[in-house]
Amino acid sequence: MTYMEFFGCAFTAFGPAFAMFYWTIMHDPIRIIILIASSFFWLCSLLFSSSLWFIFPNKDWVFFGVLTSIFFQEIFRYLVYKILRKSEQGLRQVTETNSAITTSTHLLSYVSGLGFGIISGAFSLVNILAEIKGPGTMGLHGGNEYFCLFSALFTMCFVFLHTFWSIIFFNGFDTHNRMLVLYVIISHVFVSCITLLNRDELYGTTVSFIFIITIISGVLSYRIAGGTKKSFTVLFQFQRKSSVNIQ
Amino acid sequence: MSLYIAYSRLYYFDIVILAELVQSSRVPVNFQSRNISHRRSNSQQISHDQVATEENQQWEDEFELKYGAEHVIKLFVPVSLCMLVVVVTISNITFYTTKDIYLEFLRAYNVPMDMFTILFFIWNFGVTGMICIHWKGPIRMQQAYLIFIAALMALIFIKYLPEWTTWVVLFCISIWDLVAVLTPRGPLRILVETAQERNEAIFPSLIYSAVIYKSIVVMTTNDESEQVESSSSPSTEREVLVIGASDSEHGESSQQSDNGIQSENQQENNPQFQTATSTTSTQQMSNESKRNAQIITNERPRGTIPTNLTEDKGVKLGLGDFIFYSVLVGKASSDGDWNTTLACFVAILIGLCLTLLLLASFKKALPALPISIAFGLVFYFVTRGIVKPFADMLASDQIFI
Numbered sequence: 001m002t003y004m005e006f007f008g009c010a011f012t013a014f015g016p017a018f019a020m021f022y023w024t025i026m027h028d029p030i031r032i033i034i035l036i037a038s039s040f041f042w043l044c045s046l047l048f049s050s051s052l053w054f055i056f057p058n059k060d061w062v063f064f065g066v067l068t069s070i071f072f073q074e075i076f077r078y079l080v081y082k083i084l085r086k087s088e089q090g091l092r093q094v095t096e097t098n099s100a101i102t103t104s105t106h107l108l109s110y111v112s113g114l115g116f117g118i119i120s121g122a123f124s125l126v127n128i129l130a131e132i133k134g135p136g137t138m139g140l141h142g143g144n145e146y147f148c149l150f151s152a153l154f155t156m157c158f159v160f161l162h163t164f165w166s167i168i169f170f171n172g173f174d175t176h177n178r179m180l181v182l183y184v185i186i187s188h189v190f191v192s193c194i195t196l197l198n199r200d201e202l203y204g205t206t207v208s209f210i211f212i213i214t215i216i217s218g219v220l221s222y223r224i225a226g227g228t229k230k231s232f233t234v235l236f237q238f239q240r241k242s243s244v245n246i247q
Numbered sequence: 248m249s250l251y252i253a254y255s256r257l258y259y260f261d262i263v264i265l266a267e268l269v270q271s272s273r274v275p276v277n278f279q280s281r282n283i284s285h286r287r288s289n290s291q292q293i294s295h296d297q298v299a300t301e302e303n304q305q306w307e308d309e310f311e312l313k314y315g316a317e318h319v320i321k322l323f324v325p326v327s328l329c330m331l332v333v334v335v336t337i338s339n340i341t342f343y344t345t346k347d348i349y350l351e352f353l354r355a356y357n358v359p360m361d362m363f364t365i366l367f368f369i370w371n372f373g374v375t376g377m378i379c380i381h382w383k384g385p386i387r388m389q390q391a392y393l394i395f396i397a398a399l400m401a402l403i404f405i406k407y408l409p410e411w412t413t414w415v416v417l418f419c420i421s422i423w424d425l426v427a428v429l430t431p432r433g434p435l436r437i438l439v440e441t442a443q444e445r446n447e448a449i450f451p452s453l454i455y456s457a458v459i460y461k462s463i464v465v466m467t468t469n470d471e472s473e474q475v476e477s478s479s480s481p482s483t484e485r486e487v488l489v490i491g492a493s494d495s496e497h498g499e500s501s502q503q504s505d506n507g508i509q510s511e512n513q514q515e516n517n518p519q520f521q522t523a524t525s526t527t528s529t530q531q532m533s534n535e536s537k538r539n540a541q542i543i544t545n546e547r548p549r550g551t552i553p554t555n556l557t558e559d560k561g562v563k564l565g566l567g568d569f570i571f572y573s574v575l576v577g578k579a580s581s582d583g584d585w586n587t588t589l590a591c592f593v594a595i596l597i598g599l600c601l602t603l604l605l606l607a608s609f610k611k612a613l614p615a616l617p618i619s620i621a622f623g624l625v626f627y628f629v630t631r632g633i634v635k636p637f638a639d640m641l642a643s644d645q646i647f648i
Contacts, residue, residue: 047634127638127639130583195646
């Protein structure tokens with residue numbers, strides 16, 4: 001029983017991430033390295049924000065911790081952007097001449113965003129997963145029995161969100177469009193603050209808001225990456241060629 | 248169980264080597280160009296020689312840059328596998344986290360099995376490992392055994408070293424690593440240099456080598472794809488390709504390369520002969536002016552030298568590195584906090600990445616422990632002390648950032 005819950009939650013949370021990794025990242029060594037490097041940057045951002053939280057006297061102000069961590073995450077996202085754009089010339093040398101990583105401008109942002117997403121998702125869920133493996137289960141001492149399920153759902157959304165955010169954010173800096181950057185920061189703050197309601201188990205509100213934001217960000221990043229309504233319908237016609245839009 | 252005890256004395260060995268492959272590939276290439284130039288007139292000789300070596304240099308640089316990423320992944324996978332074995336074992340079998348009980352692996356998984364079957368399997372497992380590592384066997388098998396040995400060694404360390412001893416040992420060993428590889432009289436440096444001087448590989452059970460066949464295929468198909476397509480069969484592909492490349496540099500006909508392949512195949516059947524010719528060819532390098540030696544180089548060792556070249560291609564990582572990386576991650580996972588394990592894992596991989604980056608620029612044997620272990624240690628302590636409370640608070644309140 002516990003294993004059922006474990007696998008259900010694990011696949012809910014990391015299934016999409018794994019699929020993206022398998023189809024778009026795994027075959028190219030450079031992408032794997034960028035993925036790991038960007039997850040390392042996310043780790044650094046978490047390190048900074050939690051050290052601030054560590055010395056912060058009033059531990060009841062969770063709000064403050066959330067804000068600082070968002071601040072540091074976006075700072076490090078910007079750092080990753082800077083580093084990747086600087087090393088693009090070098091990347092062109094390293095990869096083969098007609099590799100997708102040099103021809104497509106959004107590939108780097110997609111890969112680094114996925115790195116951010118995977119590591120943040122892992123950090124928020126992996127301990128819960130280790131707990132629900134057994135021998136106990138959720139909801140015994142008056143706790144909510146859907147705790148794990150919703151955690152997994154949120155994690156899945158955040159993996160997506162980080163990917164989309166990176167695409168939008170990088171494009172915002174590329175095209176000097178401040179609105180896009182602002183959108184990323186504001187939606188990040190909004191989504192994270194919405195999850196503060198989870199303590200009161202208002203899962204309905206949080207889930208619906210987060211899903212809406214995820215879908216909006218997804219559509220936005222899809223358009224930024226050059227997708228149109230037509231290409232979206234083509235995507236479902238089982239032609240291999242058309243599914244490489246975000247790649 | 249008794250397999251890895253034999254390797255315990257080797258644990259500290261750790262080098263990453265690209266330098267070795269650079270040197271060993273440079274020698275035969277220069278060697279060939281010299282012989283060709285002897286055949287030509289003196290005026291052409293020097294210029295051709297220079298051009299050839301410059302081309303080689305450039306080609307090598309490009310080659311390293313292009314396949315650097317692949318090298319990195321070729322090491323990421325085994326290192327991750329080794330860590331995975333250690334972490335899974337630690338979280339599933341209590342033998343390695345508690346002291347003074349005997350390992351009852353089968354009881355831990357509740358598998359009934361009689362003594363003879365066990366003896367049969369252990370004997371076969373051990374003997375196969377010995378054969379694969381020290382004599383010959385599929386390269387995958389050898390790699391698997393090396394990873395397994397490193398994981399077992401790491402588990403033993405985790406079991407018997409007290410916690411703070413582990414951290415101090417990790418710290419000291421990475422400093423020692425710096426000394427041993429980089430100082431002029433460091434033991435590992437002497438070992439690598441001796442191996443390069445003698446032009447032979449380092450003892451196979453000391454080192455994990457990630458061989459890349461694909462890179463060689465790609466590099467020569469760029470140069471001349473027609474020849475390759477016309478002449479190669481899949482089994483002898485990599486030798487053929489290298490031969491083809493050396494031919495194209497000196498403008499010889501493709502017929503001769505076919506001869507080269509045939510002689511190559513003969514030599515594959517006759518390993519003794521192969522070693523004999525390769526030793527004669529190294530002697531030739533010292534005295535280039537001998538005529539009869541030249542004849543041999545034009546026919547025989549053409550096959551043998553590139554074969555050596557392909558065998559040395561790829562990055563190498565000492566087994567000690569595997570062991571200590573795994574010790575760090577395993578010890579981190581024995582706390583029961585998966586965030587710490589993850590952080591250490593990512594930090595070590597990034598450290599390895601940086602080491603390989605340095606390797607590409609310095610082109611000599613480098614210690615692989617210091618950067619990775621430093622990152623790993625920093626992230627271990629910081630995550631355990633500072634990040635864990637924050638992350639736990641966020642996870643239990645279901646706040647996502």
